[in-house]
Amino acid sequence: xxxxxKLPYEILLRNSSFSECRxxxxxxxxxxxxxxxxxxxxxVYIIGVPPITIGVDGxxxxxxxxxxxxxxxxxxxxxxxxxxxxxxNKK
Amino acid sequence: xxxxxNIESAVLVMGCPQVPxxxxxxxxxxxxxxxxxxxxxxxxxxxxxxxxxxxxxxSHYFDAIKDLDKTIGDIVEKREKYPLCFVFIHNDAGVxxxxxxxxxxxxxxxxxxxxxNAEELSDEIKFECEKIVAVAAHNPKPLxxxxxxxxxxxx
Numbered sequence: 001x002x003x004x005x006k007l008p009y010e011i012l013l014r015n016s017s018f019s020e021c022r023x024x025x026x027x028x029x030x031x032x033x034x035x036x037x038x039x040x041x042x043x044v045y046i047i048g049v050p051p052i053t054i055g056v057d058g059x060x061x062x063x064x065x066x067x068x069x070x071x072x073x074x075x076x077x078x079x080x081x082x083x084x085x086x087x088x089n090k091k
Numbered sequence: 092x093x094x095x096x097n098i099e100s101a102v103l104v105m106g107c108p109q110v111p112x113x114x115x116x117x118x119x120x121x122x123x124x125x126x127x128x129x130x131x132x133x134x135x136x137x138x139x140x141x142x143x144x145x146x147x148x149x150s151h152y153f154d155a156i157k158d159l160d161k162t163i164g165d166i167v168e169k170r171e172k173y174p175l176c177f178v179f180i181h182n183d184a185g186v187x188x189x190x191x192x193x194x195x196x197x198x199x200x201x202x203x204x205x206x207x208n209a210e211e212l213s214d215e216i217k218f219e220c221e222k223i224v225a226v227a228a229h230n231p232k233p234l235x236x237x238x239x240x241x242x243x244x245x246x
Contacts, residue, residue: 017183018187036194036195037187037190037191037194037195038163038166038167038191038194038195040164040167044160045160045163045164045167047163047184047187047188047191048187048190048191049186049187049190049217050190050194066184066187066188067184068106068107068136068139068159068184068185068188069106069107069109069136069184070184071182071183071184072183072184072187
């Protein structure tokens, strides 16, 4: 899925459903944003069942990431730029 | 008026080619669309694309094979537009792709759901659409019957 594969990322959940990802983020993050499928982040377009929930902690972004053969993962990637863009777009 | 009247192009979104009936169903729908004069674009993972490419080396049944992620980007950014879309689904990822295509396209999206969990997966498709569903993994006939039942090609 684009250049996300080339970034350092941490997998928080494997083979999970979108509702499981959403619940995990709501339970563990105070700063939460909802985006539509197709939202561009790290040069990739997020795939999923709306609303897609993104958790932010400082410059860490946590969001669902779907691979056709492997299902949906919840991943954490640090980016000052993407965190700032998300905050700006949603304010 | 038939549901395919005035349609010029379609995109067929392939998932992971783990279940054998997928390739057959993609080529079958592509063949039917071509018969209607519709331009057929197939988007898939590298392995899915290879299966189609070498099943139809002279491209009788499709006009273009494209990278799945790039196709989604092109649709989101309005660089490409398809009034008709089929998404092939045998796992949760397929449900995500179908829901995404419905969200980013102003088009008719037909989920084509197969594999051993087809009925459960069908319940996960919440957007308004006509679903093509069959519990089929190796024998494509139940899925072909479902495709024909929904599409009514000659109507």
